[in-house]
Each structure stands twice: as C-alpha cells, then as structure tokens.
Amino acid sequence: MAAQILVVDADQAIQQLIGLNLASAGYQVQAAADAEAALVMLDEDLPDLVLAEWTLPGQSGVALVRRMRSQPRTRELPVIMVSARSSEHDKVLALESGADDYITKPFGTREMLARIHALLRRRAPHASADTVQMAGLRLEPGTQRVTAGSHQITLGPVEFRLLNFLMHHPERVHSRSQLLDKVWGSHVYLDERTVDAHVGRLRSALQPSGHQEHIQTVRGSGYRFVVAWEARPRLGWPSAA
Numbered sequence: 001m002a003a004q005i006l007v008v009d010a011d012q013a014i015q016q017l018i019g020l021n022l023a024s025a026g027y028q029v030q031a032a033a034d035a036e037a038a039l040v041m042l043d044e045d046l047p048d049l050v051l052a053e054w055t056l057p058g059q060s061g062v063a064l065v066r067r068m069r070s071q072p073r074t075r076e077l078p079v080i081m082v083s084a085r086s087s088e089h090d091k092v093l094a095l096e097s098g099a100d101d102y103i104t105k106p107f108g109t110r111e112m113l114a115r116i117h118a119l120l121r122r123r124a125p126h127a128s129a130d131t132v133q134m135a136g137l138r139l140e141p142g143t144q145r146v147t148a149g150s151h152q153i154t155l156g157p158v159e160f161r162l163l164n165f166l167m168h169h170p171e172r173v174h175s176r177s178q179l180l181d182k183v184w185g186s187h188v189y190l191d192e193r194t195v196d197a198h199v200g201r202l203r204s205a206l207q208p209s210g211h212q213e214h215i216q217t218v219r220g221s222g223y224r225f226v227v228a229w230e231a232r233p234r235l236g237w238p239s240a241a
Contacts, residue, residue, distance in 0.1 A: 003048040003120055004028040008038045008064065009082070010056050018051065021109045026142070027116075035059035039067065042074055049120060051112075054083035054094065062097045069098035078119045082107075132167050135214050135227050139167055148209035158183070159202040166215065166225035175222040199223055 005027050009015040012033070019029040030047060032038040034057050038050070050068070054061040061081055068074040081099040083090065084106075091102045101115055121130060131140045138147045144160055146153040155163065161183045166174070174182070176192035184190060203212040216226045 004030065005116070006030045006032065006038060006041060006047040006050045008032045008035065008050065008052040008056065008061065010034060010053065014053075018112070021112070022116075025113050033057075035061070035064040035067070038064060042068070042077075046074070046077065049078040049080070049116060051080050051082060051116070052099075054081060054085060054090075062094060062099075065094070065098045080115060080119060132164075134167060134170060135211065135225075136209075137167070137211055137214075139164055148206075148211060151209060153205055153209065153211075155205050156201065158198050159205060162198055162202055163215075163225075166223070170225045170227050173218045173221045173224045179222065195223075 005022055007015055007018050007022070007029060009018070009031075010033050015031050015033070019031055022029045030041060030045075032041055036058055038052070042050075052061040052064055056064070059067075061083070065079055065081065068077060068079065079099050080101045080103060081094040082103050082105065083094070084104070085091075086104045091104075094102050100119055103112060103115060131138065131142075133139075136148055137153075139145075139160075141164060144157075146155055146160065146163065162179070165179070165183050176195040179195050180190060180192065184194075199215060199217075203215050206212040206215065214226055216224050218224060
C-alpha cells in the first residue's frame with residue numbers, strides 16, 4: 001500500500017505542484033492550507049508523513065509541529081519542515097520543535113523525494129516501497145507480491161498489509177490494538193478479534209510453504225514475526241521444476 005503524505009501549504013500552486021510530484025512518485029497525497037485544517041485531518045486519519053510549510057495563516061508550521069509532538073497520537077509521526085528561511089537559527093528552531101528534517105526553498109523534486117524516502121525508511125519502514133526479504137520470504141510493496149523461493153503466495157489486501165508491517169518490525173511483539181492502528185488505520189474502529197481472524201487467514205496462506213510458524217502468538221500480548229524458524233515445506237506445495 002502506497003504511503004500517504006499530508007502536504008500543509010497555504011500557496012495552492014505550490015501545494016498542487018508538490019502533490020503532483022508526490023503522486024507521480026507513487027505516494028497518496030492529502031492537502032491542507034493551514035494548521036487548523038491539518039489538525040482536523042490528522043484527527044480523522046493519520047498519514048505516514050507530514051510535509052509542512054513554516055509560514056501558514058494562523059498557527060505557523062512550527063506551532064503545528066509542536067502541537068503534533070504534544071499529542072500521543074501524532075508524537076511519532078514523521079515530519080519534514082519546508083521553508084525559504086535558510087539561517088542556521090531557523091533550522092535549529094524547526095528541528096528542536098520536533099521536525100525530523102528541514103528543506104530550504106527552492107528545492108528540487110529529486111531532493112524532496114530522496115528526503116521523504118529516507119525518512120519513511122527510518123521512521124516508518126512499513127510505509128516505504130522497499131522490498132523486504134527474510135526467513136525465505138520476499139515481500140514487494142510496490143507490486144504487492146509475496147514469494148517463497150520461486151512460488152508466489154496469494155494474499156488479500158489486509159493480509160498483505162499485516163505481513164508487510166510484521167516483516168518490517170521482526171521479533172517485536174505488537175498488541176492487537178497496535179496492529180489495528182498500524183494496519184487498518186487509527187480512524188477505523190473494529191473489534192480486536194478482527195486481528196485474530198486475519199492472522200488466521202495469513203497463516204493459512206503461508207502454510208503451503210511452511211512459513212506459517214513465523215507468525216507467532218505471544219499469549220496475553222499479541223503477535224510477532226519471528227525470523228529464526230526453519231520453514232518446513234508442506235504436502236501440496238508444488239515442487240520447483
């Protein structure tokens with residue numbers, strides 16, 4: 001699933017230009033013209049990254065970042081500050097306010113995309129388009145494919161996102177509520193048993209290749225993807241020619 005980026009900029013022409021470049025690079029884009037609108041959107045649906053202009057009507061971009069960092073829900077959300085201010089003092093102020101990176105205008109599209117990609121890879125690896133390989137599985141977010149050796153594993157969209165998240169955070173235990181938030185989205189309100197049902201479907205899809213054991217239940221805590229488990233091929237899995 002493509003990463004979602006919220007662009008906060010009062011200049012509609014710049015907002016649209018950035019949005020077009022992001023969409024061309026494969027990202028999903030949302031846009032807000034001021035901090036207040038951005039906060040409303042963040043309350044409804046969390047993106048994977050925020051690209052915020054410093055100069056906004058009403059609250060500044062710096063004030064927006066401070067508000068985000070003061071709230072548990074948006075505290076860890078990756079943020080890049082964009083501004084024509086180029087002094088060291090301004091850059092330090094933005095970073096100390098909570099921004100993860102700072103881009104000085106004017107900037108090139110390649111630089112913007114490189115910084116976004118690097119930040120997503122570091123702060124939200126499951127949202128990047130990078131292929132991940134481990135334990136004999138290869139997962140390609142860009143093509144939505146999962147393979148075990150030369151064999152393709154067919155997954156539904158939710159199961160794919162679930163495996164994508166778990167493989168990008170191997171060995172870590174995630175509660176059902178955390179998985180609902182990260183895989184389904186914080187704006188979706190579902191029973192935690194929904195997670196159990198989709199974990200069951202994911203294991204069933206992985207069973208022919210013997211990889212279902214990598215999805216481990218941690219009693220009383222949740223689920224994790226374990227790497228150090230020898231996959232055992234099952235009957236019915238077609239042998240390689």
